[in-house]
Amino acid sequence: MNQVGVETKTEMVTVFIMGQAYQVPAGLTILKALEYAGFRLTRGVGCRGGFCGACATVYRLPGDYRLYADLACQTTVKDGMYLALLPSTPAERKRYDLKRVKPSGETLLALYPELARCVACNTCTKACPQKLEVMDAVQAALRGDIAKVAELTFDCLSCGLCTLRCPAEIPHYHVWQLARRLYGAYLAPKAEHLRRRVAEMEAGKFRAELDRLMGLSKEELKELYKAREIEPE
Amino acid sequence: MSVYPEYMQESIRRVEETRPARLGTNYPRLPLAEQEELLRRYHPDYKPEGKRPLRVGASFGELVPHEVADLLEAYPLVDPTRIDLSQVDYDVDVLVIGGGGAGTVAAIWAHYAGIPADRILIVTKLRHGDSNSIMAQGGIQAATKPHDSPAIHFLDVMGGGHFTNDPKLVRALVEDAPFIIRWHEELGVMYDKEPDGTMLTIHGGGTSKKRMHSCKDYTGLEIMRVLRDEARNLGIPVLEFHPAVELLTDEHGQVAGAVVWSLETEEYKVVRAKATVLATGGWGRLHIQGFPTTNHYGATADGLVLAYRVGAKLRDLDAVQYHPTGAAFPEQIVGLLITEKVRGLGAQPVNALGELFVHPLEPRDVESAAFIRECLPPEKGGRGLGVVTPTGMMGVWLDTPMVDMLHGKGTFQRALSSVYRMYIRFGIDPTKEPILVYPTLHYQNGGVVIDEWGWTGIPGLYAAGEVEGGVHGKNRLMGNSLLDYNVFGRRAGMAAAAWAKTARVGRLTLRHVERFVEELRRAGIPESRRAPLLLPDYRGQKTLARVIDLL
Ligand SMILES: Cc1cc2nc3c(=O)[nH]c(=O)nc-3n(C[C@H](O)[C@H](O)[C@H](O)COP(=O)(O)OP(=O)(O)OC[C@H]3O[C@@H](n4cnc5c(N)ncnc54)[C@H](O)[C@@H]3O)c2cc1C
Ligand code: SF4
Ligand code: SF4
Ligand code: FES
Numbered sequence: 001m002n003q004v005g006v007e008t009k010t011e012m013v014t015v016f017i018m019g020q021a022y023q024v025p026a027g028l029t030i031l032k033a034l035e036y037a038g039f040r041l042t043r044g045v046g047c048r049g050g051f052c053g054a055c056a057t058v059y060r061l062p063g064d065y066r067l068y069a070d071l072a073c074q075t076t077v078k079d080g081m082y083l084a085l086l087p088s089t090p091a092e093r094k095r096y097d098l099k100r101v102k103p104s105g106e107t108l109l110a111l112y113p114e115l116a117r118c119v120a121c122n123t124c125t126k127a128c129p130q131k132l133e134v135m136d137a138v139q140a141a142l143r144g145d146i147a148k149v150a151e152l153t154f155d156c157l158s159c160g161l162c163t164l165r166c167p168a169e170i171p172h173y174h175v176w177q178l179a180r181r182l183y184g185a186y187l188a189p190k191a192e193h194l195r196r197r198v199a200e201m202e203a204g205k206f207r208a209e210l211d212r213l214m215g216l217s218k219e220e221l222k223e224l225y226k227a228r229e230i231e232p233e
Numbered sequence: 234m235s236v237y238p239e240y241m242q243e244s245i246r247r248v249e250e251t252r253p254a255r256l257g258t259n260y261p262r263l264p265l266a267e268q269e270e271l272l273r274r275y276h277p278d279y280k281p282e283g284k285r286p287l288r289v290g291a292s293f294g295e296l297v298p299h300e301v302a303d304l305l306e307a308y309p310l311v312d313p314t315r316i317d318l319s320q321v322d323y324d325v326d327v328l329v330i331g332g333g334g335a336g337t338v339a340a341i342w343a344h345y346a347g348i349p350a351d352r353i354l355i356v357t358k359l360r361h362g363d364s365n366s367i368m369a370q371g372g373i374q375a376a377t378k379p380h381d382s383p384a385i386h387f388l389d390v391m392g393g394g395h396f397t398n399d400p401k402l403v404r405a406l407v408e409d410a411p412f413i414i415r416w417h418e419e420l421g422v423m424y425d426k427e428p429d430g431t432m433l434t435i436h437g438g439g440t441s442k443k444r445m446h447s448c449k450d451y452t453g454l455e456i457m458r459v460l461r462d463e464a465r466n467l468g469i470p471v472l473e474f475h476p477a478v479e480l481l482t483d484e485h486g487q488v489a490g491a492v493v494w495s496l497e498t499e500e501y502k503v504v505r506a507k508a509t510v511l512a513t514g515g516w517g518r519l520h521i522q523g524f525p526t527t528n529h530y531g532a533t534a535d536g537l538v539l540a541y542r543v544g545a546k547l548r549d550l551d552a553v554q555y556h557p558t559g560a561a562f563p564e565q566i567v568g569l570l571i572t573e574k575v576r577g578l579g580a581q582p583v584n585a586l587g588e589l590f591v592h593p594l595e596p597r598d599v600e601s602a603a604f605i606r607e608c609l610p611p612e613k614g615g616r617g618l619g620v621v622t623p624t625g626m627m628g629v630w631l632d633t634p635m636v637d638m639l640h641g642k643g644t645f646q647r648a649l650s651s652v653y654r655m656y657i658r659f660g661i662d663p664t665k666e667p668i669l670v671y672p673t674l675h676y677q678n679g680g681v682v683i684d685e686w687g688w689t690g691i692p693g694l695y696a697a698g699e700v701e702g703g704v705h706g707k708n709r710l711m712g713n714s715l716l717d718y719n720v721f722g723r724r725a726g727m728a729a730a731a732w733a734k735t736a737r738v739g740r741l742t743l744r745h746v747e748r749f750v751e752e753l754r755r756a757g758i759p760e761s762r763r764a765p766l767l768l769p770d771y772r773g774q775k776t777l778a779r780v781i782d783l784l
Contacts, residue, residue: 029565035771042474042496042768046363047529049569050655051454054363074658076565088360095466098421130654150423155451155650158458177462181421184459189430191418194377197411201383209384210404218396225392226265228385228441233259233579 013079030057030072030083044085050074053157056129056164059083069127069161089160091171096178103186105144112175115141117168124162124172130155134162134172141175149176150183236563236660241669244620247587248630248667255581256638260592268599274614275602277522277672278553288756289749290541297550300519304534305541307764308750310478311501313743316492318481321505321741323472325354326733327726328490328506330477331536332357333364334453334715335698336512337460338722339687339729340469343510346730350468354504356493358476358513358531358767362461365514365529365699366718369453370572370651371437372445373719374712375410378434381442383407390713393439393596394678394706397549402704402721405685406713409720414446417719422459423448425648435577437711439596445712450572450651453715475502476531476767479746480509480539480694483739488543488693490741496767507736508693508729511536512722515677515699518769521553524674525568535765536700540681542749545689545696549679552707557582557600559673561628563659568673571652573597573711575631578648579639582670583630584618590629598708601672604629608671620669628671633663676714678705687725693736695725 010025015033022037031045046054055072062080072085094111101107109115115138124134133152140148153176162172200206213221235242263271273279284296289306297305327343329336332355340355355361376386386407391398414432418424425433425447437445448455464471477491478501490506513536517528526532537547558571576582576593582600583589584607591603608627609615619627636645645664646653656663679702687695698718705713 027564032565032771036773038772040768040770040772041530042359045530046359047368049368049527049529050651051368051451052360052363052529054360074655076659093465095468097466098463154423154449154455155654157454177458180423180455181459181462184421184423185419186421188423189426189428191377191414191424191426191430191432193379193431194411194415194418196379197377198415201408201411206383206408209382210387210408213384213387214400214404221388221391221396222265225388225396228388228392230262231380231436231442233436 013077015077016082018084024077026077028077030075030077031055033077034072034085043087044072048073051157053159056086056089056159056161057083058086069129069165071129071159074129086164089163091160091163091174093171093174098181098185101182103146103182105141107182108141108175108179111178112171114168114170115175118142118170119168121167123165123167127161127165129159129161130157132156137176138170138172141179146179146182147187149179153180235666237666238623241620244585244630245666247585248583248632251583251587252632252635255589256635259581260589262592263595263599268595271599271602271606275605275609276598277555278551283522284551288758289752291544292547295547295550298521298553300521301516301534301537301550303762304538304764304766306753306756306758307538307762308753308760309746310763310765311492313479313746316501316743318503318741318743320503322502323354323504325504325506326352327508327510327729328504329353329355329510329512330491331512331514332361332471332473333512333514333698333718334366334457334460335718335722336510337464338719339510339512339697339726341460341464341467342723342726343730344467344469346727348730348733351470353469355469355471356475356477356491356504357471357473360473361471362457363529363531364457365532366715367454367457368527368529368570369715370450370570371574371577372447372452372712373414373456373715374437374440374444374710375414375446375716376407376442376444377411377414377432377446378442378444381444383410385442386410386444389440390705390710393710394708397706399703401685402683405724406704406716406720409723410716413716413719417456417459420459420463422456425449435574436594437577438573438594438600439710445577447574449647450574450649456715476535477539478765479743480543481505481741481743482543482745484742485739486692487736487738488691489738503741505738505741507733507738508695510687510725510729511540511681511694511696511700512698513700517674521674524555524672525559526674527556527559527568527570528675530768533766533769534677535767536696537680538765540689540694540696543691543694543745545691545694546682547680548682548702549707550702552678553674554597554676554678554709555601555672556675557597557604557672558631558670560668561626561671562622562669564624565659566655567626569655570673570675571631571668571670572649575633575636575649575652578636578644580631580633580635583632585620586618596708596710604672622669626671628669630667631670632667634665634667637664676709678702678707678709683721685724686728687721688728693732695729697721697725
């Protein structure tokens with residue numbers, strides 16, 4: 001099947017998994033390298049596709065003092081990498097009642113007063129595997145600009161890496177979740193067509209038409225299906 | 234510098250050459266007869282050797298893929314006679330198995346329906362939210378626009394499923410849809426909107442009206458995390474890393490909870506419940522016919538196994554959904570989903586010569602079949618016009634730079650940020666170069682038979698989401714499964730709550746498992762087969778793409 005034909009010999013690299021050296025093929029993601037090395041994972045893996053944030057990993061490279069943070073399922077191994085997969089991030093989430101809170105900076109600060117401890121060091125931004133402007137979001141939160149927080153943190157995966165690195169000990173992703181819901185529920189413009197459609201449904205507007213469709217044979221449905229008018233793209 | 238090897242870049246140049254002529258035009262949609270012909274000849278599901286009839290259980294004789302039959306015709310993980318059921322660890326009104334979308338919605342609505350939060354329990358395999366639900370990118374369907382209607386939505390769903398769906402379930406799906414989107418809006422889900430609040434909606438494969446609502450291309454993540462946040466606010470307890478390994482019944486055959494297994498401390502626990510909602514999602518990690526998958530790590534069809542042992546019927550499990558656009562290059566992301574929204578926004582599939590060969594938005598199975606025909610070598614009946622990667626994967630081009638050309642610079646990065654991010658991480662800029670795609674195992678079309686309230690027909694047992702069948706018949710359209718888990722999660726949660734209010738649970742037993750084991754023995758099934766699978770085992774394997782032969 002392989003028309004290009006050549007099964008090239010795989011180049012191997014050495015990675016240090018929690019201190020222990022393993023030989024793994026170059027080009028694997030950290031997640032697959034762990035499995036290749038024989039780990040059967042329960043913690044540290046969820047979606048395997050960069051969506052769930054379960055696979056937060058920290059690592060260092062030879063001759064480089066920096067501590068890097070990234071997602072194991074979205075990062076390729078490098079030779080000499082020292083890595084540890086983080087099983088979870090301890091960070092307290094505050095309970096709230098969405099119906100009772102106001103979409104304001106005070107709400108964020110009342111639930112997460114540690115926001116005010118931010119020293120603007122930008123460590124969170126550097127740690128973020130999604131490359132979000134995390135520090136800017138903290139500053140927006142402090143200004144009470146909920147819409148900005150929601151926009152800046154929309155792609156957050158709650159991986160917890162910013163939170164683990166922050167000297168001010170802010171549980172960022174819990175704040176982001178709160179801000180986004182405040183934005184979505186209170187600040188975003190409401191969908192008028194949706195309100196109208198729900199009212200129509202409640203008034204039973206489409207019931208008769210659906211009753212009729214339910215009574216049709218497969219063949220009759222097929223005819224209707226073929227005759228559908230397709231909305232232009 | 235491009236990460237594509239030179240021979241692939243040469244093919245990309247052809248794609249670029251034909252692009253100006255393709256902009257603004259499209260391949261015509263295929264008439265039904267031609268669609269059927271394509272499916273018959275090229276869709277992996279139409280290969281008879283991929284399936285076999287079940288030899289035991291309530292759906293005896295039904296065809297299912299071998300990988301699924303191996304699990305349904307398997308012995309329990311734990312010997313039922315060795316579990317001490319006299320010691321109940323959790324005693325609740327409603328047990329929800331699976332902490333993905335359907336499970337979370339069911340738990341919330343069981344609570345809204347009057348069950349106190351501490352009388353509900355969600356048990357789940359990984360963390361709360363680690364699921365297929367969190368991975369959805371494209372969107373969720375609902376007829377919320379004035380020129381659209383639930384009746385038109387109904388027709389699209391039925392046609393997409395080739396009229397094999399259960400019409401009662403389809404009706405529930407389309408009738409509840411606008412309400413669900415409204416509920417999400419109230420919970421604070423950030424749907425994409427115009428400045429005046431009008432929700433942005435686009436086409437999806439098989440839709441006749443633009444009714445795909447999205448939250449950028451993190452639709453699944455945004456909905457799932459808001460639902461999870463709400464469940465946490467309500468104080469609904471969750472037991473993480475505790476997959477269910479068996480359902481429990483009482484002496485009257487009513488389902489009465491489950492045995493769960495701690496992945497961390499490796500002990501079992503007994504959960505007694507008056508009503509149980511099965512919301513364990515799909516089967517992608519079974520890698521049916523060797524295909525890579527888009528699914529999360531825990532998508533191993535456990536719910537089917539559990540339900541089958543208590544006598545639930547299954548349907549449409551012969552129909553496997555392959556998503557036409559899984560990543561085929563580079564190696565690190567093989568199998569991962571490239572959302573249909575990329576095609577929704579105008580990117581066209583083209584072959585190695587840069588030719589457009591199918592409409593970008595045919596129903597998924599038809600689109601997949603067309604890709605496979607394009608790639609298969611002529612001696613296997615194909616056209617041999619795919620691109621083969623250095624690791625032996627094949628694929629066709631998805632002409633992603635078209636998105637910005639059609640909708641303005643910056644559109645791709647804004648509307649498809651997760652796809653953009655994924656490729657940029659591996660050195661490909663999809664706004665400049667096309668990406669290579671091939672079908673990947675995506676969705677479990679069928680599942681446990683339910684009625685319009687999620688009831689399985691077995692007293693005390695409800696099912697919702699990807700684990701159940703009938704809503705989509707033999708082929709689901711994109712955007713209808715996020716809707717499915719919301720509609721039927723809600724209905725199952727409410728029905729479970731209503732049942733729990735009057736139900737009485739007798740003595741806990743695993744008699745149904747013992748009976749099932751006897752049936753397996755009579756059928757001569759080898760004792761070595763065990764299920765549920767819980768997690769796939771990738772230890773010591775090279776990346777999947779290296780070891781499988783897709784043909
Ligand atoms: C990559 C991707 C993209 C998608 N895009 C779209 C889209 O754009 N639009 C759309 O409508 N649909 C889409 N889908 C499909 C859709 O996301 C799913 O069908 C739907 O979310 C399923 O919801 P669910 O709650 O039934 O299952 P899941 O969300 O998968 O949840 C099931 C949960 O049960 C847990 N579980 C499994 N076994 C057990 C057990 N034995 N005990 C306890 N817990 C268990 C799992 O770990 C998981 O948490 C997509 C799917 C994928 C994978
Ligand atoms: S903002 Fe923090 S929690 Fe969110 S993705 Fe970035 S590092 Fe992870
Ligand atoms: S790491 Fe913490 S202190 Fe530093 S900028 Fe980010 S939020 Fe502020
Ligand atoms: S496993 Fe989900 S983001 Fe890596």
